[in-house]
Amino acid sequence: MTKILAVEIGFGDVKVVGDGIKFKFPTVIAYSGNGVLRGWNEEEKSYSFSGRKYLVGNSALSHPEMFSSRDPVYLFEFAPLFLYKAFELAGYRPDRVALGLAVGYYSKKDSLSRKILSFEVNGERVEIPEPVVFPQAVGIWFDWADKNPDKVYGNYMVLDIGFNTVDVVFIKGGKVYREGSWMLEGEGTIKIVNHLADVIQQKVGVGLIPHTAKTLLERKSLMVYGKERNLERAIAKLSLDYTERLFSILTQRFGEKFRDLDRVIVGGGGAYYVKDSIPKKLKNLVKVIEEPEFSNARGFYKALKEKEESNETYNHNTQQAVRRDYKETETES
Template sequence: MVSGKENSTTLPLLVGLDIGFGDVKVVFIHSSHLGEMNSFKFPTAVAYARKGVIELDEEAEEYEFEGRRYLVGESTLSSADIFSTRDISFLITYAPLLVYKAFEIIRAKQNENFSEKHVCLGIPLSYFHEKRFELERRVRSFAVNGEFLSFDTAEVRPQSQGILFDFALDEMGNPIVERQGLNLLILDIGFNTVDVLVVVEGRSSGKRSVMFERGGVSKMCEELSQYLQKEYRLNLSEQAVKEILTKQVFKLYGVKKDLSAAIRKMKEHYTDWLVQ
C-alpha cells in the first residue's frame, strides 16, 4: 500500500519514469535532501494474481486495478501467465499500475508527505506524437487498491531526448558550452526498440530520426531463449530470460549454470547486426 507513517512535513516531489518494455527506471528528487537525486528500477512485469500461478512468495502483494487483481515487479517473474510487454498498448494500459508501484517504493524510502507531485515519463520516439496525450491522461490521476493517486503535472517526452539532455546539460541543467550546436547521432537501445535520434546543430530532427521496433535487447533474449530450450529444455517467459541475460547465470535443480561465454557470443551477434 502507498500509505505509511506520516509526518507533518509536506514537500514537493519530482519523479522521472522510463517505463520501458524491460524495466521501469525511476529517478526522484525532493527539497528535503537539497536536490539529492535517488534512483531505482524494477522489472516491467505484470501478471494476473491467481492461486497457483506462482510457486513462491506467498506474501507477494496484489494490486487491484480497474476491476482485476495483479502481481507487479519482481514477484511476477515466476508466473506462468506473465504478460508480454512488447506492445505499446501494454505500456499505455498498465502505466498507472507501474507508476503506482514506483510511487509506493518512493513513499517507503522517504516516509514523508508531499505538497506537490510532478511526474515526467518517457515513451519510444515513434509513439510520441500518437500516444503522448493518452499516456499523460492515464497517469495524471488513477486509483489502485482503492486509493486515488494524482499528480499536479504529468509530462511525456521522447525517451531518447533524455540522452541528449544528459549530454548537453550539466547536473544543474545548465548548458555545457562545448557541447552546444553539435551534429549528433544518438542510439537509445531499449528492451524492445532502438531509437535513433538525429541532432543537427544542437536541435533534434524528427524527420531524420527513426525507431527500430523489436530491434532492442529482446533480440538477444530470443537467441538466449532458443539456447535454453535446446540445451536445458527450459521454456521461460521473456522477462525471466531477460533476468538470466543480465545475471549470466541461473540455477537448475539447485545447480548454478554459468552462461557468460554463450551470452558473450550473443552480444557479439547483436552488435554485428546493429551496426551493419
C-alpha cells in the same frame, strides 16, 4: 519545493529517478491468485486495479500467471499501476511526473497523459496534474548535455537501445533535429534474449519466456538441477552478432551522416551489450553513457527539474516586483 519524479516505463523495466533516488523493476504483472500459501510472503503485495488484483514487478516474475507484452497498448493500459508502484517504492507522491515514449509512439503521448491524469489503485485516487512526456533518446541527450555543457553545440546521433525498440534521434547545434528520427521496433535486446532462450532450449531442454530469459541474460548464469551453468560465453557471442547486425542496419540507413557526426551517444539497457563490440571504424565515434539504462530517466528528471526551478525563480521575482511596486505606491500616497 516541487517534488519531481521521472518514471520511464519501458518494455523491459520501469526506471525511476528522483532526488537521491534511482531504481528499477520489471515491467511485468501477474494475476494475484488464491493459492494455499496466499499471504505467506508479505513481499507479494497485490494491487487492485480496474476490477482485478495484480502482482507488479519482481514479485510477478516467478508467478505462473505472469504476463507482459511488447504492444504499446499494454504500457498505456497498465501505466497507472506501474506509476503507483514507482511512487510506493520511491516513498513519496510527486507533484510533477516526467515520462517517456519511444520515438515511433510519441504521437500518442496525449493518450498516455490522459490515462494517468486520474486513476485509482487499491481504492486510492491518484491525481497527476500536467504530466510531461518526453521522446525516448531525447532523455539520453539531456543527460549527456548536462554532464558535457561545453560540447553541446555539435552534431550528434543519440542511440537508445531498449528492450523492444531502438530509437534514433539527431542533435544539431545543441537542439533536437526532427528530421532523421527513427525507431526500429523489435530490434532491441529482445533479439539477444530470444536467441539466448533458443540456446538454453537446445543445450539443456529448458523453455523460457522472454522476461525469464532477460533475467538470465542479466545474471549471466542458469541453475539446472542445482548446478549453475555459466552463460557468459554464449552471451558474448550473441552480443557480438547483435552489435554487428544493428550497426549494419544503421550504416545502411545513415551511412553518409556518420561522417559528419561529432559523436554517437549510446544509452538504454542494451548499451551494455554493444559497448565491447563496436565496429572498428566507428570505435572513436561511439560513446556509451554511464549507467545507460537510467540515462533517459535521468535526463527527463533533470529537464523537468530545470523547468520547475526556472518557473519558481520567475514567480519569486514577479512576487518581489509586485511587493516593491505596492510599497512604492503606498509611499507616493
